[in-house]
Amino acid sequence: MKTKRSCSTRAAFTLVELLVVIAIIGVLIALLLPAVQQAREAARRMQCSNNLKQLGLALHNYHDTNGAFPMVSYVDNTNRPASWLVRIWPFIEQSAAYDQCTFNSDWTGIGFDRNWRVTTNVVVDSLNCPSNPMERFLTQASSSAMQSDGAPAEVQYQRADYVGVGGGYNMTGATPSHWYGFHGMNDYNGIFVALDSYNKQTTSFRDITDGTSNTLAVGEQSNFIRSLNTSTGEVTFHDSREYGHRGGAWSGGGGHNGNGSWYGNWEGHSSIRSGINFAHTSGYNNPLGTGNDPGKGGRSGHHTIFTSAHPGGALFVLGDGSTRFVSENITIETLRNLANRADGNVVGEY
Template sequence: MKKPSSPQSGFTLVELLVVIAIIGVLIALLLPAVQQAREAARRMQCSNNLKQLGLALHNYHDTNGAFPMVSYIDNTNRPASWIVRLWPYIEQSAAYDQCTFQSDWTGIGFDKNWRITTNMFVDGLNCPSNPMDRFLTQNSSSATRNDGAPAEVQYQRADYVGVGGRFKSNSDPSAPRSVWIGYHGMNDYNGIFVALDTHNEQTVSFRDISDGTSNTLAIGEQSNFVRSIDTSTGEVTFHDSREYGHRGGAWSGGGGHNGHGQWYGNWEGHSSIRVGINFVHTAGYSEPSGTGCKPTYGGRSGHHTTFTSAHPGGALFVLGDGSTRFMSEHIPLDTLRYLADRTDGQVIGEY
């Protein structure tokens, strides 16, 4: 007698589709959580990068009695940036000791340090969430090529910018130490990072921060594109408007004059507060002028380039006391301006 066969086990097509659908739903629920965890880790790393820069600032001040200048007047060379001056305090002493400061750090003239600067990359100067290019490519000068440099060189771009103060406008005439310099806009000297030029001869030290170091911004992020919306079409365009974008990347302090002996402070690496964090332009690429959708005057950044961040909802800053804080993009603009100004005397509440 033939033994009856046992029923075969397995999924029906309907059951298989149901299982696949359930797995798809679970993955869809899980992915945002994974992305949030990754962003939290990147934000923590960015905060640590800024914390290290804050410590370096204090170590620099302990050694030199003041914070580093943004740039200074040099009739023959364009000076190094404030980041270069921090190299010994961010574990880059070997590179610093090999450099000569009698050199054009923009690479327009004779960059005597090109063997170091074009091969230099400091990971802690870039936010890990930054979607933009970390290098600036430019043609090397004839003098630099004669020294053996290739025709095209790269310099690192940094995502962290010194706070130069608050912009003095018609609606904010009380901002101290701000000077109109003609076609190149307004230079502000009321923050922690200032240039030494024909309008200012003194770097900033702790004693000059009368508002208190815990109430004054020192360094902030420019780690994301500046957005511009065409109000007639709704089209959104994205612009890399970071500082250090003209020549020499993160190692250049900029510089220049108007050809008549008047130094107008075309400095790199610092920005004053004129608009809010992650400000979105709606009136054209360069409005308000100098805040950053359209590089001004031959590719040089404006003096009020927007502080932006790839971290959702705001940006990270270092305060004068070396601490880091995440500033909401919804912080009142006046509060942000007062935090940028080291001597305004305003009482600042919770932010």
């Protein structure tokens, strides 16, 4: 008796079918990748906004304690002041570091930074935008005095991405700007001001007569400044953030004695001279003061551009502690009015 053989057919992909499946997967990945990137950027932007909210809260707590907002620098040709970020350390969970520091010190790090054991080890993650593509730390040679005190030959300081708003450039009125010769234009009409031979007083809530909800307090410098060479068409990118000189985020700058010396660089605050994400076409420090000047050791300009890695604008915290995304298409007049705490101008939608 003959038995029938059962034949089983083995299913398999042909080469053509496999290529089709791979192509479909590739298309799906190409479609999903931008959505994933947008979701990640949205999360980073939310974290950046939260960082600024924490700074706004810390500034309010500082004001409640001291009756005014922190100053950014002062006139002293021997000692260099701590930045306003150091002054709010107790309100951003850095009280232990604050208590270990002496304020009779050269905070730039080029002289004798008596606080180097603290300042080179303090890292506050919330002072950096998560979208920032630039380096978070500033490496510099330590002075001989610091090395004699035990510091290594090179030290690192954190750089921060959030900068106090010093007002609008070259403003008149109740809080006019003042020209200091080669030192440049100092603006005193914002929430953050320097103390010098012209201005003797920090800002308090009573000085913000335009209203805290209409006045910018702190903004982003979290992306490169772009510069277009109109002759060659080449675009270059420059890290011109504040806190880029000596001492990083913890130095208030070199101070100034009013004699026109360029040693008077204020760190940690900037007034509005150019628009958000302004792109240079004639050198990244033109207009003068909108970028770091390499001829002066990379010192920050008084009007360094507010930039952001978030597309389309930059995040700011206002005087009332709220955060706002300000479009890069805002007019420069409106932006300067928002930076000026007491110009009396009506600010519309932005």
